[in-house]
Each structure stands twice: as structure tokens, then as C-alpha cells.
Amino acid sequence: MTASVFARSIPAVASGVEAFLSEVSRGLRPRADQLVDAVVDILGSELPELWRSEDLATGVRLAVSGHVAAVLDLNEHGLDVTEVKALPAGIEVARRFARHGVPINKLLRSYRLGHAGLLRQMCDEAARLTSDTELISATVITLGAQSFEYIDRASEQAVLAYQEERDQWLQRRLIVINEAGTRIGTTLDITRTAEELATVGTDHFADLVTVDLLDSVFQEEGVEPVPVPPALRRVAQQSIWDGCPESEVGTGHKHIFPEDSVPARALATGQPQRHRITTSDVHSILLVPLQARGNTLGLVQFMRHRPTDPFDDDDLLLANEIASRAAVSIDNARRYTHERLTALTLQRSLLQQQVPEQPAVETACRYLPSGSRAGVGGDWYDVIPLSGARVALVVGDVVGHGLHASATMGRLRTAVRAFADIDLIPDELLTHLDDVVIRLEREEARGTDEISATCLYAVYDPVSRLCSLASAGHVLPALVTPPTRSGNGPTSCHVEFPQLPIGPPLGLGGLPFETVQFEVPEGSLLVLYTDGLIESRARDVDTGLTLLREVLAQAPTSLEDTCDRLLSALLPSRPSDDIALLIARTRTLDTDQVAAWDLPSDPAIVSEARTHASDQLSAWGLEDMAFTTELMVSELVTNAIRYGKPPISLRMILHSTLTCEVADTSSTAPHLRRARTFDENGRGLLLVAQLAGNWGTRHTREGKVIWAEQRLPAAGMPLRRI
Structure with a gap:
């Protein structure tokens, strides 16, 4: 077709251009692979980040191949560009862009660059086939108009696919974050929380996770500024395969990162970092400092060693979000552990460490702190020598947990000893102790919890063998009389729970307490305890008393063994409440x-x-x-x-x-x-x-x-x- 024919009329020109483009397309068809290579080379030089992932590079080449074939078909057969639909390969590569965290502007630019490269190849082919400048000019104009329409439609559908995939990724990210919030921090245990963090990381996006905490985290005085070089302890590590890759630091071991190392810099700056490594089994790593309440607690490292994509910025954001939540849980566990240790130390220092030798009784005692998140409570026991060879046996329980309960317990225990020193009878002693609790409540700052406590005060006289007892809201003791043997049958002890009046808990004021007396046979056991021994969420009081009776009815052993058997039978797992136990075997003076x-x-x-x-x-x-x-x-x-x-x-x-x-x-x-x-x-x-x-x-x-x-x-x- 000549230029003069092309210029006769617009329809004729259009018809001539269509025919010429069909000829150009047929000429390029055998060289389609070369066209694909040329476009791919352009994209590789302009967008090198697309080739960092084998998955993404493969998808880009498939999309370019489909794009070249579609444009050649469009022009070879004179198809209507408005009827052309987005190719599956193009939709898939858009989804891969989203999955790999490639920004959407890179996706749109790849469309422009790819189509421009193909357009250049077609223009070069047109110039090779004809020297008619008018036809070439009309062809370029036609291809340009076609390109705008084609790119608009193809990129619009690609953007929709990209956004859909991105929304799904964000939804999955939220699911992972929510799952991390549920699975991390289930206990107030530092090591367990670190293990949960490592497990969540390997379950979702990492092949190996290590968690290192500063050694100062485990010190009672609290977290110190990050030292240089930092001394850390490997608290947890988790791999998708056991021992692959092999970790250089074992769990529980201390180590130090070199001062100029990447982990040391991440700790020093407090900023999460992403790195690619080519000299080891690990090819990509995320280093995320564990920070909570302005303190750096340690460092978590997420690593990939399988032939998968390296971590991207979105992975870093996800890892940082999970690590931040875990850091708060670890800090909570640290604070709880330190407060619990402080309260437990205070509690034990206030309890009687060594019971003095008594002419009236032989004793054995136990204090068992709770294993729940509530912390140490205010349970206590005491054995107080009195005049006339008598002895006072005391068990009490301050309502609440933590340092406040322990401190209140210490004040009440001191008050009981002071009142016992002036030999008050049990009901008068509890009346004075009730006044002390009320006075303490008045002295406490407003907004604090009310003080409430229970107490059992018993006095045993080895001369008369009488036990005088009064209770302020406290569970009554068990009385175990010596065993009697009938014939050759096994011996057993008689266990009873005396039905005695129980007064109101301490702190109510104005209500009376009552002292009762009962005779105790020589060699009997008085078993005093707090309610945590017999009551729990899984067991009511009656069941607990039945178990207590069964253990105490067994053949007599040493008091220490009896304490151990009681705790083993009634507390098979960690108790949910503090427990104080005091067992006294009565003596009688000759x-x-x-x-x-x-x-x-x-x-x-x-x-x-x-x-x-x-x-x-x-x-x-x-x-x-x-x-x-x-x-x-x-x-x-x-x-x-x-x-x-x-x-x-x-x-x-x-x-x-x-x-x-x-x-x-x-x-x-x-x-x-x-x-x-x-x-x-x-x-x-x-x-x-x-x-x-x-x-x-x-x-x-x-x-x-x-x-x-x-x-x-x-x-x-x-x-x-x-």
C-alpha cells in the first residue's frame, strides 16, 4: 500500500494502517521470544527489585510473554481494543507484586515500561517494512492511541487484583497479630512468653526465631540501660526443623554480641532492621529489639533459610508489631516476677522461721505461695510461747495478694504477738485485733482496697489439757485423737472437726467473738490451716474436708510427713491461693x-x-x-x-x-x-x-x-x- 492511497481518505488511511499493523504483527510473531527478552531487559534495568525474588521474576516474564502475544493478536486480527480483557498472567503478577510488598506505583510503572518497550519494537519493525513516512506516522499515532486504551484497561484490572490481594494480606496480617495477642503472654512467666513468641514467628513467616533478653532483665533491681557490649541470655529459640540451621548459642546460655555486629547496633539504636545475608545458610534476617515502657529488654531475630523470598518491609512491620506485643508481656512477667519475689521474701521474713522448742506441743508447719497470677498473699502461722508452759497456735489470712497483703500480714502478726505477750484470752485478743484492722483501714490512703482478714487463735495448756479457741471468720481446725487398735486390725485415727462458733472476719467492728474450751487427749493433733488447703475452683469445701479427713485418719507418721501427705493429696497442682498449715501434737506435763x-x-x-x-x-x-x-x-x-x-x-x-x-x-x-x-x-x-x-x-x-x-x-x- 502506497502513501498516496493512504492519503485519499481517513477511512482509507485507517484501513491501510490496520492492514499494515497486521503485516507488522505477522512479521514479529516468529520473533516473539526476542520481543519478550527485550522487554524483560528493560524492566530489569529500570526495576531491578523485581528480580530479587525468583517467584516474582518468573511471574513478570510470564506476564510479559502474555502481553506480547495479546498485542500481536490485537493488531494482527484487527481486534477492538475495548474488548480486550486482562490476561490471567497479568492478574497473577499483580497479586505477586502485592504478596511481595512491591508498591503499587512499581506495578503501574512496569506496565508503562513494558508496553513502551514493545511499542518501540513494533515501530522499528514498521520502519523496516516501509519507507512511507506518512504510513509510519499514522501507524505510530494508531499504536499510541491503542496503547493508552490498552494500558488503562489492563492496569485498571491489575490494580483491582493488587488491591484485593493486598487487602487479603492485611487481613492475614491482622489475623496473625490477633493470634499473637492470644498466644503470647498466656502466663506471667518470662521464659514461657519468649517461647510463645518464637513459636508464633515460625508458624507464620520465619524459619528460625531466637529470643535473647538482657541479663539485667532477670535482676531484681530492674532493667538497666543497654551495656556495651550487651550481655544477653538466650531464653528461647524455635526452628521449623530441629537443628536446622544449627544455632551457635544454646537455650539458657549467656553470650555477648560483638560491639560492631549488626545485632549489637540494633540493640544500641533500638530500631528494627532488615538484612540479606549471602555467606551462610540464612539468607534473610529481621532484627527487632524488644522494647516496653521505654526500656530495651532484649532482641528477637527472625530468619529465613529455605529457598523462599527474603523478608520485605511488610514482614518487618509485622515482626515489629508481634515483638512489641511480646515485649509488653515479657515486661509484665518481669514486673510480676520481681514483685512476687519481693512479696515472697517479705512474707517469708515475717513468718516464723524456726519454731522454738515447746513443752506443750511438737509442731510442723508449711507455707505455700499461690501459683496463680494473683501473687503472694497474706496467709501466716505462728507458735507463741505463753506463761505457765502454755502455747498459742495462730493461723491467719489477709484478703488480697501482693506486697500490700504481705505487709498487712506482718502488721497483724506483730499485733497478735503483742496481745499474746499480755496474755489476753482468745476472744479479747481478737477483739483488740479487730480494732487494729479498723485503725489500719482508716490510716490507709483513699482509693485503696479495704483491709479484711481472718484469724484463728488457740491456746493449749499442757497441765489441764484444755484448748481455748476463738475464730474471727477463719475455718476451724481438725482434731485428730491417737489411734486405737482393735484386735489385729489396722490402726486408724479418729478425726473430727469441732462444731464451734465462728465470729465475723476482722475489720467489721462491733461484733463479738467467743472463746470455747475443749479437752484434748495427750498425743492428739491440732491441725490449723487456711481455706486454700481445702477449697479451690475445682473442688468445694465439703470435698476438701473429706480428703483432709482421709489423710489424717491414716496411720500416724512424723509431723513433717503428715504435712507433706496433706499437701500432696489436697494440692496435686500449683495452688490458686496461698496456704498456711500448722500441725501441733499435744503433750502433757507429768x-x-x-x-x-x-x-x-x-x-x-x-x-x-x-x-x-x-x-x-x-x-x-x-x-x-x-x-x-x-x-x-x-x-x-x-x-x-x-x-x-x-x-x-x-x-x-x-x-x-x-x-x-x-x-x-x-x-x-x-x-x-x-x-x-x-x-x-x-x-x-x-x-x-x-x-x-x-x-x-x-x-x-x-x-x-x-x-x-x-x-x-x-x-x-x-x-x-x-
Whole structure:
């Protein structure tokens, strides 16, 4: 076709251009692969990032091949460009752009560059086929108009596919982030949280994950600034295959990153980084510092070693998001661990570390902190020596957990010991302790939780074998009497839970407590405990009491073994609440260790009282203590006759000390005073206080008892044990 024919009319020109383009396309068809190579070379030089992934490079070549074939078909057969649909290969490469995180502007530019390269090849072919400049010009104009329409339609559909894939990726990312929020931080354990982070990383986008924490994270004083070089501990690592690739640092080992290394720089700057590595099994790595509340806790490394795409910026964002959530959980676990250790240290320092030897009871005790997130609570136990060879057994529970509960427990325990020191009877002691709790509540800052506590206070007397007990909202003890053997059958103990009144918890105020007494056979067990031993989320109180009864009814063993069997049977797993357990085996003083006399209220009886004391000391082989003992007995009896009310009694008790007691029915308590030079009275109690190792007054329902203790010159008489 000549240029003169082409110029005769517009339809003729259009028809001629269409025919010429068909001829051009047929000429290029055998060289389609060369066209594809030329376009691919252009894209490779202009967009080299497309060739960093084998998957993306393969997709680009397939898309270019389909694009070349479509354009040649379009012009060879004179097809309507508006009817051309996007090729599947083009849609697929757009999705691959989205999956690999290539920006959408790169996708559009690849379309322009690719089509421009093909257009240049077709123009060159047209110039080779004809020298008619008018035809060539018309052909170029036609191809240009065709290109705009073709690129607009193809890129529009590609953008839709890209956006759809991108939305799906973002949705998957949100799913991963939400899953990470669910799976990471399920416990307040630092190591477990790090392991969960490593597992989530390998489940979704990494082949190997290592988690290193600064060694200072595990110190009680808290997180310090990142040292140079940083000392870290490998807390967790997870690989998709065991030992592939082999990690240089084992879990639990400490190590130091070289100062000029990439991990050290990431820790120092606190910025996440992405790197490609070509000299090891790992070809791509993400280094993400673990940061929470302004502190750097460590470093997590995500690695890829399979023949997959290297990490991209979107992967870095995802890894940083997961690591940030994990860092908060690790910091929470760290803070909880440190607070728990502090509270536990405080709790144990406030508890009785070593129970002193008692003539009244043999004891064994346990304190078990909770294994839940709530932390250490306010449970406590105590064994307090009292006058007259008696002993106080105490178990209490402050409601709440943490440092506040532990500190409150310490204050209440101190108050109980102070009230026990003045020998208050159980209900009066709990009444005073109730006032202490109310006063503490008033002293607390506003907005803090109310203070509430329970307490069981029991006093056992080895002379009378009576146990006096009062409860402030606390569970009652178990009483285990010695086993009885019937024939040749197995021995078993009788276990009962005395049905005694339980008063209100401490802190309510204005409500009474009641002291009850019951006789305890020699060799019996008094088992005091807090409610965490028998009650849990999976078990009600009745079931717990049944288990407790079954264990205590078994053949008797040592008290330590009994404690262990109770904890093993009732607490097969970590308890959800604190537990205090106190077991006391009762003793009884022999009759030859106690001597008592009723005395008339007559001053003349004082000399007879001295004689009773002297004779008893001779019977006990303690003649060397006669002088001081007679003097104290004389002063105490004289004081009771002069200021007390009859009946009056004298009692001497020999155990680890020598105790002299004088009782009367007056409630008036004596007190020390300094006598003036010419006073005839006022020196008796002062003299007793100087001679005795310890002395005091205890009130009873019937009156009062004034007592004085002396240390024995030797170890003393051995006590009968059960």
C-alpha cells in the first residue's frame, strides 16, 4: 500500500494502517521470544527489585510473554481494543507484586515500561517494512492511541487484583497479630512468653526465631540501660526443623554480641532492621529489639533459610508489631516476677522461721505461695510461747495478694504477738485485733482496697489439757485423737472437726467473738490451716474436708510427713491461693512436774507458802534456787493477800524453766512503781522483776494470775514425749 492511497481518505488511511499493523504483527510473531527478552531487559534495568525474588521474576516474564502475544493478536486480527480483557498472567503478577510488598506505583510503572518497550519494537519493525513516512506516522499515532486504551484497561484490572490481594494480606496480617495477642503472654512467666513468641514467628513467616533478653532483665533491681557490649541470655529459640540451621548459642546460655555486629547496633539504636545475608545458610534476617515502657529488654531475630523470598518491609512491620506485643508481656512477667519475689521474701521474713522448742506441743508447719497470677498473699502461722508452759497456735489470712497483703500480714502478726505477750484470752485478743484492722483501714490512703482478714487463735495448756479457741471468720481446725487398735486390725485415727462458733472476719467492728474450751487427749493433733488447703475452683469445701479427713485418719507418721501427705493429696497442682498449715501434737506435763496449793487469805500463810516452795524444790533437786524462789513466792503471795481477793492459790511448774504462779479472783492488775526512801511498801514487784527472768500477769474469767519464771541452772528435767 502506497502513501498516496493512504492519503485519499481517513477511512482509507485507517484501513491501510490496520492492514499494515497486521503485516507488522505477522512479521514479529516468529520473533516473539526476542520481543519478550527485550522487554524483560528493560524492566530489569529500570526495576531491578523485581528480580530479587525468583517467584516474582518468573511471574513478570510470564506476564510479559502474555502481553506480547495479546498485542500481536490485537493488531494482527484487527481486534477492538475495548474488548480486550486482562490476561490471567497479568492478574497473577499483580497479586505477586502485592504478596511481595512491591508498591503499587512499581506495578503501574512496569506496565508503562513494558508496553513502551514493545511499542518501540513494533515501530522499528514498521520502519523496516516501509519507507512511507506518512504510513509510519499514522501507524505510530494508531499504536499510541491503542496503547493508552490498552494500558488503562489492563492496569485498571491489575490494580483491582493488587488491591484485593493486598487487602487479603492485611487481613492475614491482622489475623496473625490477633493470634499473637492470644498466644503470647498466656502466663506471667518470662521464659514461657519468649517461647510463645518464637513459636508464633515460625508458624507464620520465619524459619528460625531466637529470643535473647538482657541479663539485667532477670535482676531484681530492674532493667538497666543497654551495656556495651550487651550481655544477653538466650531464653528461647524455635526452628521449623530441629537443628536446622544449627544455632551457635544454646537455650539458657549467656553470650555477648560483638560491639560492631549488626545485632549489637540494633540493640544500641533500638530500631528494627532488615538484612540479606549471602555467606551462610540464612539468607534473610529481621532484627527487632524488644522494647516496653521505654526500656530495651532484649532482641528477637527472625530468619529465613529455605529457598523462599527474603523478608520485605511488610514482614518487618509485622515482626515489629508481634515483638512489641511480646515485649509488653515479657515486661509484665518481669514486673510480676520481681514483685512476687519481693512479696515472697517479705512474707517469708515475717513468718516464723524456726519454731522454738515447746513443752506443750511438737509442731510442723508449711507455707505455700499461690501459683496463680494473683501473687503472694497474706496467709501466716505462728507458735507463741505463753506463761505457765502454755502455747498459742495462730493461723491467719489477709484478703488480697501482693506486697500490700504481705505487709498487712506482718502488721497483724506483730499485733497478735503483742496481745499474746499480755496474755489476753482468745476472744479479747481478737477483739483488740479487730480494732487494729479498723485503725489500719482508716490510716490507709483513699482509693485503696479495704483491709479484711481472718484469724484463728488457740491456746493449749499442757497441765489441764484444755484448748481455748476463738475464730474471727477463719475455718476451724481438725482434731485428730491417737489411734486405737482393735484386735489385729489396722490402726486408724479418729478425726473430727469441732462444731464451734465462728465470729465475723476482722475489720467489721462491733461484733463479738467467743472463746470455747475443749479437752484434748495427750498425743492428739491440732491441725490449723487456711481455706486454700481445702477449697479451690475445682473442688468445694465439703470435698476438701473429706480428703483432709482421709489423710489424717491414716496411720500416724512424723509431723513433717503428715504435712507433706496433706499437701500432696489436697494440692496435686500449683495452688490458686496461698496456704498456711500448722500441725501441733499435744503433750502433757507429768504430775510430778506440777505442784499446786490452795492458800487462805491470811498473812500468816506466807511462811507456809515459802515452805511448800522449798520442799518442792528439794524434791526436784533444785535446792540452789531455794533462796530466790522463796523470796519471789513470799512477795507474790503477800501481794495477793493484801490487794487481791480469795481464794488464793500457788502453783509451781517445772519444764524448760521454773514458773511460780499466784492466782486470786481480783481483776486488778499490779504494776511496778518506784518506792521512796522511807516507804514501807512498793518494793515487792520490783524485787520480783529483778530476780525473775520473766514475769507478768494474765487475766482469766475468774480473776488474774501473777507469774514469774526463772532459768534453770542445768538443761532441766526431760519431758515425756509422745
